[in-house]
Amino acid sequence: MTPQTRKNDQNGTVPAHTPRLRLKAKAPHGGYVDGAWWPHSDDLAGELPDLLAVLSVRLGRIDRVSYRLGAWANAPRKLTTGGRAVRLDGYRLQPRNTIEVRGLDDDRDRLILLVIPPRTDPDDAHTTMMAAAQSDNGATIDGLLMISPQDRDRRAEAATAQQRWQSEGETVARPEVAQVAG
Structure with missing residues (x-):
C-alpha cells in the first residue's frame, strides 16, 4: 500500500501519513547523522513521499536521495512527488542504515538520516530515534543502533x-x- 500525499496550495505537498522522524536542531551539532527515520516498510518509493514532504520544510526543494544498494525492496532511479522529480541514487559504499537527502544546494542543504529497520521493536526504535536527535550525541551509526x-x-x-x-x-x-x- 503506497501512502498518498495531499496537495497543499502553499508548499507543494503535505504528508498523508506523518513519518516517524526525529531531527537534530538546525544549529551546529556533533555526530554523523542529523536525525533518525523509522519507515513503516522497506519500500523506498512508497515511504519517501511523506518523508520528503516533511523534510522540504527544512531543506526547500529536494533534488536527490542517496541510499545503500540492496537495502530497499523497491528503489527506482527517479521518484515524482509533489509534482517534481527526485533522483534516487543507490551506492554500495553508502553507509548501512542511512539515507542522504539533498536539496538544490548540495553543499548546504543536506541531511543524513539514520534509518531504523522497519521491523524494529517500537521501544528500541523510539530510544534510538531520541538518541540520534540529541544535538550533542556524536555516536556512530552502529553505536546508535545498539543503544x-x-x-x-x-x-x-x-x-x-x-x-x-x-x-x-x-x-x-x-x-x-x-x-x-x-
Whole structure:
C-alpha cells in the first residue's frame, strides 16, 4: 500500500501519513547523522513521499536521495512527488542504515538520516530515534543502533554472568591444584 500525499496550495505537498522522524536542531551539532527515520516498510518509493514532504520544510526543494544498494525492496532511479522529480541514487559504499537527502544546494542543504529497520521493536526504535536527535550525541551509526535499553541490559547481564563464571571457575580450580601439588 503506497501512502498518498495531499496537495497543499502553499508548499507543494503535505504528508498523508506523518513519518516517524526525529531531527537534530538546525544549529551546529556533533555526530554523523542529523536525525533518525523509522519507515513503516522497506519500500523506498512508497515511504519517501511523506518523508520528503516533511523534510522540504527544512531543506526547500529536494533534488536527490542517496541510499545503500540492496537495502530497499523497491528503489527506482527517479521518484515524482509533489509534482517534481527526485533522483534516487543507490551506492554500495553508502553507509548501512542511512539515507542522504539533498536539496538544490548540495553543499548546504543536506541531511543524513539514520534509518531504523522497519521491523524494529517500537521501544528500541523510539530510544534510538531520541538518541540520534540529541544535538550533542556524536555516536556512530552502529553505536546508535545498539543503544536500546534492552540491548544494554542483555549485555550487562552477559558480562556479569561471564565474570561470575570466571571467578567461580578459578575458585574451584585452585583447590584441585593444591590437592595435586600437596
